[in-house]
Amino acid sequence: MDDGRRLREVDVLVVGAGPGGLAAAAALGARGAGRVEVVDREQETGGIPRHSVHAGYGLRDLHRAMSGPAYARRRTELAVDAGATVRTDVSVTGWAGPLTLDMTSPAGLERVTARAVVLATGARERPRPARLIPGTRPDGVWTTGRLQQAVLAGQPVGRRAVVVGAEHVSFSAVVTLAHAGVRVVAMVTDLPRHQSYGAFRAGALLRWGFPLLTDTAVTRLLGRPRLTGVEVRSSTGRTAVLDADTVVLTGDWIPDHELARRGGLLMDAGTRGPAVDTAFRTSVPGVFAAGNLVHPVETADAVALEAEPLADAVVRHLAGLAEAAAPVPVRVEAPLAWIAPNLLDPAGPAPPRDRFVLWSRAFADRPVVEVVQAGRPLYRDRSWRPLVPNRPAYLTSAWMRRVDPGGGPVTARLARET
């Protein structure tokens, strides 16, 4: 208590009250995991969905369609009903031990020691500087996350917007812009096609009629103090300036991994989140990681559906039954960007829903996916559906038992045509 911190102990501390953290808390509560506490630094629970007013949440996990805010409320209720303590306005500021975290809230400073910690801190979109887009630093540059909150708060946005990115979240940004009365001038992607569902694209085209500029990169922002134009260049080398006072940078997700890194967790170079095995274990015993922190990004329902196996793994640890992780690294080769989980024990549990999540950087219309270990084929399948970048694909875990625990890293890749 030397610096005035309140010292406390809980059984499970869940960091982050988004879909992953709340679903984990509900599942842990249902298993009688003891004192389960979820902390979130925001004023409201629910994570990203609470700003996403359109429908489409809850389909696969709660078996009904609801808006993002309604989904956020329901997930919170389920956690609370299961006996978990859910706290907001609590910022976790660092580690004071392997399973001890410091936090600050209006109620004061605390130091909480848990028997297990679940990191569910989520992911965010890369902002303009991280994308190294040159030019002026004008007003009118947004990420979808910032845009959606500003619109909800009734803050002015602009009149003419360019949406950068053409994946699911990009169309979500289009809906938000329309709601705010902002005209979409163009959607720009450096990939050859959009990466959302055809129906979204067709619907957006029909309703708002903006062009989709493919194979096109943003090369410069113009204007000061307000954005006046977005300079783009197509793969053929042609440049143009799109007349806009607003640009929304969508997608390009990065996990919110600060706490994971400050805790010295082994990180995965592909996801940039902590490396986890099929039981959500990180390199630090007792510290688990889940949700979009470990696979940036999946939909809220996919994240929530991981909660049951995650809770099983945490309960095994609490019971002292957690087998020591002897994990084999799982890697990918380009154009695959990452795989999750990215550590495995051939004798360990299968990953949630018996599948690994794969993320590709490029389209592959007839991919042949293979898994190899030291040149030895473990899996090969020609019957894959097309791979679409910026969208998860799923690799069965059926090959997992064939991994040699001492055989070195396993690699998932696209086979060259044979």
Place this chain on the structure above:
Amino acid sequence: MSERSEVFDVLVVGAGVVGTAIGRELAHRDLRVGLVDAAEDVGTGTSKANTAILHTGFDATPGTLEARLVARGHDLLGGYAAAAGIAVERTGALLVAWDDEQLAVLPTLQAKAERNGYRATRLVGVGELYEREPHLGPGACGALEVPGESIVDPWSPPIAFATEAVAGGVELLLGTRVTGVRVGPPHRLVTTRGELAARHVVNVAGLFSDVLDRWFRRDGFTVTPRRGELLVYDKLARPLVRHVLLPVPTKLGKGVLVAPTVFGNVLLGPTAEDVVDRTDTGSTAAGLAFLRDRGARILPELLDEEVTNVYAGLRAATEHGDYQLRGYPEQGYVCVGGIRSTGLTASMAIAEHVVRLLAEGGLRTPPRAGAVTPSMPPLGEEQRRPFQRADLVAADPAYGQVVCHCERVTLGEIRDAQQGPLAAGDLDGLRRRTRALNGRCQGFYCGAAVTSLLGANHG
């Protein structure tokens, strides 16, 4: 706006770090002083976009005014920062040689430092160099250690100086662009808010100082803005570097450095490019590629980290090798031009020098009490910030409510920054006073909340 009938003893034109330092110095005299700037806040020009280093002046050109004022300013600003609670980290610098030719230059730089009166440099062998900077890229041959080089919070000094100046009775005239001069006595400055009369004028107009100088019928120099682009890396990169890593200067310029910041980030830059437009603070694809190429050599792991911010500043370079700082006693005019990248360090020494020049011009400067060193919010990562203080949170829970998560800025700090004579008027001003919105997410999480808080206090 109407004309003002009163005549100022001194009007200082330009409220950057040097202008505010002059205002602060004059606030301790019994004078009627005005501090004028076109912008709506202090420190918004060259002062806000620099490398944030508290220089020793070891590499200045010996015998120049700049060399003298930087050395003196280093001590003055260091002392002031300590008194005002402005973050300074005494990291020291290592000037790294990457080939034999550069290695051979190090003793020359050491000798130059001694001619500048700086005797603490030391040659460091390659073994010790890698021991002290284990993440340095391969191929370094040795270094010159400059233990006195430090890093400083570059945003708080102009705000502190202006706060102290206003407390001492200086009138702060922001949003007031000078558009012409009718040379006196008394001088009449034509501004966007009417005419201002003064017996003495100090020109600290930075990138526009040559224009103002010509209006005073002087023609000593021309400002050629030199653009410096900089990359700010994520705080998670901070453990990669312990000192300011300086390059060996070449004929082409001072080169690209890697430096920690007091906010806990790592800086890579600057470029050096002469531009025509005095407001062109945009970054370029070529500049960013160049910096990343240099950074990859100096600190390869840095390139794996996320970039938190990119900015460009314009230094007020001239065709001369020294500050263009002179008094025209017969005219009641002092010109403070050509203050380049060393202006932050030298600011308080320049202010002392300017007051001497004003006295030579016949200004009587009797002392006056009233202006006291303000206590600035602790923005440094090494300082104890409000979210870390149980006592503060217990007394006011607003200091426990973190609003900007990346930078851990609390509601209490955002509220405080909007009070007092130097209150933040916009998001950019709030950034420089609190660090809010300056973090890795660039407002993804808190942008709307911070904007609402700004609106709330001004509604």
